[in-house]
Amino acid sequence: MAVSPEPKFQTTGIMVRVLIALVPGTAVAVWAFGLRMITIVVSAMLAAVAMEMVCTRSIKSLRDGSAVVTGILLGLCMPPTVPFWIVAIGSCIGIGIGKHIYGGLGKNLFNPAMVGYVAILVSFPEQLTHFDALTGATALEVVSHRGSSTLFELGNHPSLGLFGAAGYEWINCAFLLGGAYLVAVRIISWHMPLAVLVGIACPTVLFFDGGSAASWGSPLFHLFAGGTMLTAFFIATDPVTSPTGRAQIWVYGLFVGITTMLIRKYGAWADGFAFAILLANILLPFIERRVPVAQAWNR
Amino acid sequence: MTVSNQKFVPLDWKQESPSALLDRIRDAEIVGMGGAGFPTHLKFEAALRAEHRSVIANGVETDPGVSADKTLLRQNGNDVIEGIRIAARVLNATSCILAVSERSIANQLKEGNSSDIDIVEVENTYQNGEERVLIEKLMGRRIASDVYPATLGIIVLNVATLFAICESVRDGLPVTKRLATVMGHDQWCEIGTPVHDLAPSSDKLRVGSFANGRPADSKVSLQPTHNAVSIDRANSAMPCIRCGWCDTACPKHLPVERLLNEATGSLSAPTSLTHLNDCNDCGACVVSCPSGIPIIDYIRGSRDRENNSRTAERRASEALSRFEAKQQRISTRNQRTLDDRESRMQQDHKWQ
Structure with missing residues (x-):
């Protein structure tokens, strides 16, 4: 007779499934960029865990797994050439300033991984933006700063792969796979990733004219370049810093996608998802106040 | 079930008049044992004013981790069915439905029972045991949240309540104990037992399921409405x-x-x-x-706080309006006295 139903997942269970979903993306990143990626991801994770323990002064706070996920996400945003100590600094800033200053898990206003990423992105631009040709950000730069040449003339550039950015296209495919798993086990709803991807696709479809000098790069290229899939499935869906209402999710996701594209096209940075997420986080209270949630029953 | 427990004269409900049965239900102080605790005879009286009446026995128990009603139906299913017949006689009901959430119980009860009671299996999803949801499932009628189903002649009674009705009418027993799920085990508990004596090993308890029960401190005792005692997971x-x-x-x-x-x-x-x-x-x-x-x-x-503060506001404004009305009355009376005196003085003046 003893029945003890549990919630469908505990918070720890959510984080464990997120980690499972990150496995294919991480594996492909290691395959594409070499074992340096492992060093980067592991150092980011360890620094995040250490910072979490320092901030909460307890080891029990690790049981929810959120620090591990933050660290790994930050590591996966990194270009492969970055020194590991910079990543560790990013993790510490993300966990310390991005999360615990606001009161810890559930109370942070900004996505901790993105806070850490942006902090080191603006502090160490040399190490984080100038790297070898095998990376997506470079491909994004090549497309963005190609001057008067058409996309067709860029066709054989070594940084461009089959349909996305070399290397990153397969990483994005793997993150898409992991994200599909998260949707399948109902950790995340499909609305947020779709909203982000639509937000990225819309401007590219509107301004893609077959590849002239003024064109934005093909929609396919942008969907499979840089951190697109990572953002759509793993970063924008962070429950703490994203809205919960259906309409609010769409507003938030479209904002993230379109802002990412605007930064990719007009911004100083090659990829814009981190800034887009932080801007969307800033707008979140506004979105939650202005966009209506569901109506009550019987009314 | 000893004779010494008897408080009332056992009634042969097939012979007694419906009003005598209703009096017995009132005298036995039976309340809704599904959780609401609404006095059952008031429910009957409300339903008696409606044109067509039907009885729904609610055996759909979807609270997580609670199985008291299911066990009651397995152990004392025939008593519950007798309770339904008593309720139907009181109301002169046109239809009786017993809704259960498990097929095995439905099959067990269907055996050996005539077809005057519809035994319906309802999907065991959360909320199906809620009164209005259940009515919608069974009868296809959607009842607004401000309409009380009994006034429409639809009486939804928990199976534990029906068991209590049966015992009080047939055996003359008052409600002194109920079946409750205590830490996952169904047991008959004396009503009024301190909750912490039922589960001495745990210090944080809830009465009701872990989902919608209320935290119980050491002063809380088991009430007829409590169908479970479970661990408090708030900590x-x-x-x-x-x-x-x-x-x-x-x-x-x-x-x-x-x-x-x-x-x-x-x-x-x-x-x-x-x-x-x-x-x-x-x-x-x-x-x-x-x-x-x-x-x-x-x-x-926050609901209590909001309601309390609104009640306080309402009381304050009522007090203010009473005070102002009183001031108004006093000043009118004073004015009238002054006017009277004025007129008397004028009359006196005339006399002189």
């Missing part, structure tokens, strides 16, 4: 990560997460009393919460 709750699963789970589509965060103070928007009063305390949000937060405690807390 092991983790922070809210704003996943929004409570919003999805809420059968009333309330913005649960917003209400929770307003209650805990991490969101400062004004609480909407409509939302709070629409909540019917089902506890689906608690079941869905991955962090194990007792959301319902916060919602009840």
